[in-house]
Amino acid sequence: MKPLVIIVLLVVATGCSIKRMAVNQVGNALASGGTTFTSDDDPDLVAAAIPFGLKTYESLLAESPKHTGLLLAAAEGFTEYSYAFVDSRIDEAKDENLGRANALRDRARKLYLRANRYGMRGLEARHPGFGAALDNDADTALQRVGKRDVPLLYWTAASRGLAISLSKNSPEMIAYLPLVETIIRRVAQLDEGFGDGAVPEFLITFEAARTDLKAEEQQKLMRQHFDRAIELSKGKRAGTYVSFAENACLPAQNAAEFKSMLEKALAVDPDADPDHRLATLVAQRRARWLLDHIAELFL
Numbered sequence: 001m002k003p004l005v006i007i008v009l010l011v012v013a014t015g016c017s018i019k020r021m022a023v024n025q026v027g028n029a030l031a032s033g034g035t036t037f038t039s040d041d042d043p044d045l046v047a048a049a050i051p052f053g054l055k056t057y058e059s060l061l062a063e064s065p066k067h068t069g070l071l072l073a074a075a076e077g078f079t080e081y082s083y084a085f086v087d088s089r090i091d092e093a094k095d096e097n098l099g100r101a102n103a104l105r106d107r108a109r110k111l112y113l114r115a116n117r118y119g120m121r122g123l124e125a126r127h128p129g130f131g132a133a134l135d136n137d138a139d140t141a142l143q144r145v146g147k148r149d150v151p152l153l154y155w156t157a158a159s160r161g162l163a164i165s166l167s168k169n170s171p172e173m174i175a176y177l178p179l180v181e182t183i184i185r186r187v188a189q190l191d192e193g194f195g196d197g198a199v200p201e202f203l204i205t206f207e208a209a210r211t212d213l214k215a216e217e218q219q220k221l222m223r224q225h226f227d228r229a230i231e232l233s234k235g236k237r238a239g240t241y242v243s244f245a246e247n248a249c250l251p252a253q254n255a256a257e258f259k260s261m262l263e264k265a266l267a268v269d270p271d272a273d274p275d276h277r278l279a280t281l282v283a284q285r286r287a288r289w290l291l292d293h294i295a296e297l298f299l
Contacts, residue, residue: 039274043281047085054078061118068152071122075155078115082108083162084282092289105166112163119156123149138179142186150191157183158202165209177210197233200225201240208247215251222248236273238283241265245290255298262287 037053040046057074061067087108093101123130126149133141145153161180167173184206188199203225207218226244233240241261249258265287270280290297 037278039277041270041277041281043084043278043285046278047081050077050081050085054081065121066125068122068125071118071125072152072155075115075119075122075152075159078111078118079155079159079162082111082115084279086111087162087166088282088286109163109166112159112166115159116156116163119152119159122152123156126152134179138182142182145186145190147190150187150194153183153187153190154194154198154202157187161202161206161209165205168209168211174211177206180206193232197229197231197237197240200229200232201237201243204229204240204243204247208251219248219252235264236268237276238265238268238280238287241268242283242287242290245287250297253298255294258298259291259294262291 037046037050054074054077057070057077061070061074064070086104090101090104090108093104120131123145127144130141130144133144142153157180160176161184164173164177164180184199184202187194192199204222207213207221207225210218213221222244226240226248229237229240241264245258245261245265249255249261266284268280268284270277270284273280
């Protein structure tokens with residue numbers, strides 16, 4: 001090979017290496033970006049800003065597809081964005097336009113599944129062959145993961161579980177429920193306190209999506225998860241009260257407890273936990289809407 005060709009190839013290779021290094025450094029900074037969004041007190045501002053951030057993650061992942069920090073950030077970001085600003089608006093849209101509500105449902109489901117794919121990619125990057133192993137024998141595959149994998153496991157399970165909650169007429173989606181349960185149980189084994197009660201709070205929604213339980217057993221399990229979530233969070237997660245109100249009190253047509261739960265959600269001080277201020281405000285927005293429609297929700 002001619003010396004000039006060798007020099008050109010070395011320059012190109014070095015350039016690619018530098019580019020990848022730069023992308024990884026930016027990715028590291030973004031993936032550990034702290035609480036800029038989560039501590040904000042303006043949900044509408046954040047709703048407008050988050051899509052740009054999510055597309056930035058995707059642009060960087062196109063250059064560094066196995067960056068686990070970015071993959072986790074994308075899995076978490078798409079799940080939270082869909083839950084807070086798309087999924088939560090479905091019922092509100094029904095008041096105005098059923099077609100709009102259905103469009104929001106489809107979009108929320110797609111965003112959750114997008115998040116799930118990023119979560120699976122992150123787990124695969126850390127544990128090559130993990131996806132195939134999970135499909136073959138989930139319990140054995142999950143013995144390969146450790147506490148450092150908990151965030152990826154949680155957002156992978158949560159995103160799939162939330163997608164299922166919007167797909168109750170899809171046998172194909174419902175078939176994933178046992179896998180979601182297996183993953184989230186493993187998360188609880190590794191770090192039950194993850195997210196200050198996020199795991200049992202998610203399990204409230206999970207139990208509500210199940211179709212293999214009698215109503216009484218469903219209610220019992222949801223109450224157990226609620227009590228544990230409150231214990232772990234010390235009552236600081238407004239979303240726990242809202243989730244229990246919607247998933248347990250509403251199906252049981254327990255209007256008094258429904259109202260009590262939502263009032264407790266509204267009593268949570270957003271400034272008491274600044275790192276999760278945005279989540280509190282979003283949950284309280286939902287609580288106010290539910291209270292405003294209580295006459296329509298209960299017979």
